Amino acid sequence: MEYDPISRLNLGFFGLLFYRARRYDESIAQCQKALDLDPNYCNAMWFMALSLEQKGMLPAAIAKLEKAVSLVGAPHFQALLSRAYAISGDKTKALDILDGLKGVSEQRYVSPFDLAVVHIGLGDLTSGFEHLEEAYRQHVFRIIELTMPMFDGLRCDPRWQDLIRRTGLPATDH
Numbered sequence: 732m733e734y735d736p737i738s739r740l741n742l743g744f745f746g747l748l749f750y751r752a753r754r755y756d757e758s759i760a761q762c763q764k765a766l767d768l769d770p771n772y773c774n775a776m777w778f779m780a781l782s783l784e785q786k787g788m789l790p791a792a793i794a795k796l797e798k799a800v801s802l803v804g805a806p807h808f809q810a811l812l813s814r815a816y817a818i819s820g821d822k823t824k825a826l827d828i829l830d831g832l833k834g835v836s837e838q839r840y841v842s843p844f845d846l847a848v849v850h851i852g853l854g855d856l857t858s859g860f861e862h863l864e865e866a867y868r869q870h871v872f873r874i875i876e877l878t879m880p881m882f883d884g885l886r887c888d889p890r891w892q893d894l895i896r897r898t899g900l901p902a903t904d905h
Contacts, residue, residue, distance in 0.1 A: 739765040743775040746782070753880055755782040773799040777811060785880050789819040806832055810845035814852030814881075825853055842866065844873045851885070860890045867894060874898055 742765035749758035762779035765772050776795040783792035796812040813828035829849045832841055847862035866874050876882070877891070878900050885891040886902075895902055 739768045739772050739775065742768070743772060743778055746775060747778045750778055750782045750785075751879060753785070755785050758782040759786075771802055773803050773808065777808065780811065780815065781879070781881060784815060784818070789815060793819065806835060806841045806845050810848045813849045817849070817852035817854070822853065825849065829853075842871050842873065843869065844871045844876070848881075851882075856885075856888070856890075860888075860894075863890075863894060867897065875900060 742761050746758045746761035746765065749755070749761055759779055759782050762775040762782070765775035766779070769775075776799040780792040780795040780799075783789075783795065793812065793815045796808060796815055799808040800812050809828050809832055813825045813832070816822070816828070817825035829846075832846065832849070835841055836846075843862040843865035847859045847866060850856075850862060851859035863874070863877070874894075875898070877885075877895060877898070882891070892902065
C-alpha cells in the first residue's frame, strides 16, 4: 500500500485481509476505495459482499454479488450469490442458481468447492461436506478458504475439524 496506494488490486486484497481478520467495517472501506477506482472490479465486490454478509447486511451483499455475476458470470460468483440468497431466506433463487451451476458443470469444470459453498449456505451440510471432500481430493486451491469467516459456523463440526487437520490449515486464523 505504501508503494502504490491507489492500486485497486492492493486495496481489494487489503479488504480481503481485513475480512479474514474479522474487521468487517475496515474491509468494506478498503473494498469501497478499490471500487471507487474501478467500479467493475469484481474481486472487491466479492470481498465486500463477504463482509457485508457477516454484518447481516444481506441485501447489500446480494447487490454486490449480482453485479459481479452480471459482469463476469463465473461459477465462483454465482455460488457466492446463491449462498447469499440461501442465507437471506430466498431458497428458490438459491436453488435456481445451483441448478444452473449443475447444468454448467455438464459442459465445463465447476469446482466442487463452489458447489459446497452453495450447499452449506442452504443448510445441506451433508452435501456440502461431500463436495468439500471432492475439492480436497482434487487439490482445489480454494480449500484454503475453509478458515474464512463464512465457514465459522462449521468449526464445531468434526468433519470440518478433520478436513482442516488433513489440509494442514490452522484451526483458527483469528
